[in-house]
Amino acid sequence: MVDLASTHDLIVVGAGPAALSAAIYTCREDIDTLLFEKGAVGGLAAVTDWVDNYPGFAKGLPGLDLSEAMREQAERFGAKIELGEVTSLKKDGNLIKLETTSGAMTAKAVLVATGSEYRKIGVPGEEDYYARGVHYCATCDGAFYRDKKLVVVGGGNSAVQEGMFLTKFATHIDMLVRGDKLRASDVLQKDLEAHKDKITVHFNTTTDEIIGANNKVTKVVGTDKITGKKVEFPTDGVFVFVGLDPNTKFLAGASVELDERGFIKTDQHLMTNVLGVFAAGDVRSGATLQIASATGEGATAALMVREYLENHQKISNTAVQTLYGE
Amino acid sequence: MAKDVTIFTTNTCSYCSMVKRYLDMKGQRYSVVNLDEHPERREEAMKVSDGAMTVPITVVTKQDDSREVIVGYNLQRLAPAVA
Numbered sequence: 338m339v340d341l342a343s344t345h346d347l348i349v350v351g352a353g354p355a356a357l358s359a360a361i362y363t364c365r366e367d368i369d370t371l372l373f374e375k376g377a378v379g380g381l382a383a384v385t386d387w388v389d390n391y392p393g394f395a396k397g398l399p400g401l402d403l404s405e406a407m408r409e410q411a412e413r414f415g416a417k418i419e420l421g422e423v424t425s426l427k428k429d430g431n432l433i434k435l436e437t438t439s440g441a442m443t444a445k446a447v448l449v450a451t452g453s454e455y456r457k458i459g460v461p462g463e464e465d466y467y468a469r470g471v472h473y474c475a476t477c478d479g480a481f482y483r484d485k486k487l488v489v490v491g492g493g494n495s496a497v498q499e500g501m502f503l504t505k506f507a508t509h510i511d512m513l514v515r516g517d518k519l520r521a522s523d524v525l526q527k528d529l530e531a532h533k534d535k536i537t538v539h540f541n542t543t544t545d546e547i548i549g550a551n552n553k554v555t556k557v558v559g560t561d562k563i564t565g566k567k568v569e570f571p572t573d574g575v576f577v578f579v580g581l582d583p584n585t586k587f588l589a590g591a592s593v594e595l596d597e598r599g600f601i602k603t604d605q606h607l608m609t610n611v612l613g614v615f616a617a618g619d620v621r622s623g624a625t626l627q628i629a630s631a632t633g634e635g636a637t638a639a640l641m642v643r644e645y646l647e648n649h650q651k652i653s654n655t656a657v658q659t660l661y662g663e
Numbered sequence: 664m665a666k667d668v669t670i671f672t673t674n675t676c677s678y679c680s681m682v683k684r685y686l687d688m689k690g691q692r693y694s695v696v697n698l699d700e701h702p703e704r705r706e707e708a709m710k711v712s713d714g715a716m717t718v719p720i721t722v723v724t725k726q727d728d729s730r731e732v733i734v735g736y737n738l739q740r741l742a743p744a745v746a
Contacts, residue, residue, distance in 0.1 A: 438739075468735065478716060480698050482716075
């Protein structure tokens with residue numbers, strides 16, 4: 338059982354690649370580490386169909402398998418993962434107080450590694466048909482569209498990769514891209530070529546409305562930006578991959594500085610403007626949104642946390658503040 | 664503990680793993696219907712969840728035989744349902 342009452346050396350908010358990588362490092366050094374995860378252990382990596390560019394796996398592997406291996410490794414060294422949510426955090430002297438769905442608790446240091454989540458388009462019908470024709474996770478929901486027609490919205494890496502995954506089920510996919518080109522990597526664009534019998538890419542096409550009847554999606558209405566005319570795509574379902582939003586809502590009131598898009602600002606120690614609160618992975622301003630980068634940042638953050646805790650234990654809060662220039 | 668728990672899953676669904684992980688942690692027994700292995704049961708999953716086309720779908724039968732259906736990985740509903 339996880340001891341939720343005591344003060345932990347480190348509480349990690351999130352259990353994606355950055356968080357698990359940090360936990361592997363801190364737990365190996367006997368730093369008492371508790372992770373909180375409100376969604377899937379492994380984060381977005383766990384819902385990614387296939388990971389082809391993570392070093393050490395020559396043939397690639399499913400994101401779920403990679404996430405499970407990271408979790409197992411972290412738990413082997415003693416990482417404790419609590420399934421729950423951190424709802425707020427606040428500095429209290431030289432400790433940090435957290436409110437969580439498992440109760441209040443304190444930590445000497447906190448690492449925010451909450452990653453990001455798929456952005457919504459914000460058009461009529463999107464919310465009405467959520468999970469009933471509108472989806473954000475191909476690996477979760479693709480199986481419901483065997484021999485059906487689909488629309489994929491977006492032109493980045495996720496849209497292309499998940500679109501190709503969906504060809505395992507769908508008879509045909511219309512991919513709606515707002516711009517005049519794909520933002521996906523060259524490698525993925527080349528892979529997409531091999532799927533052109535099943536995926537038709539429509540450039541300069543906005544997604545304006547998702548329409549349905551009898552509790553089912555029937556079509557997507559968009560606009561051809563070149564002609565200005567409305568265009569319709571009959572479909573059984575819509576998968577949306579139009580970018581990512583950081584999971585930082587729980588930091589409202591925590592005085593942690595965010596950038597204009599809501600990502601967390603850090604210094605060269607990966608520490609935020611709040612002493613003892615660190616950030617790593619996709620949630621950090623300037624992150625490259627790659628699994629390999631996230632695990633690297635997690636390891637770096639762990640070493641910075643260790644240094645911080647050593648100073649924290651030796652000297653007073655005032656002296657720590659002086660040391661870190663606060 | 665609930666009397667009976669059935670989870671509709673697929674092979675690639677990480678949120679399904681999270682539901683199973685939570686139930687394992689609580690010592691709650693459950694059965695699994697894998698829709699990749701049993702595509703013929705997709706309609707049943709949709710019917711029981713009022714048309715949801717997503718997994719996990721967790722059907723909890725409580726001690727008083729009342730039934731609760733939880734769509735997705737939703738700890739706030741799953742935890743009290745199997746408590």
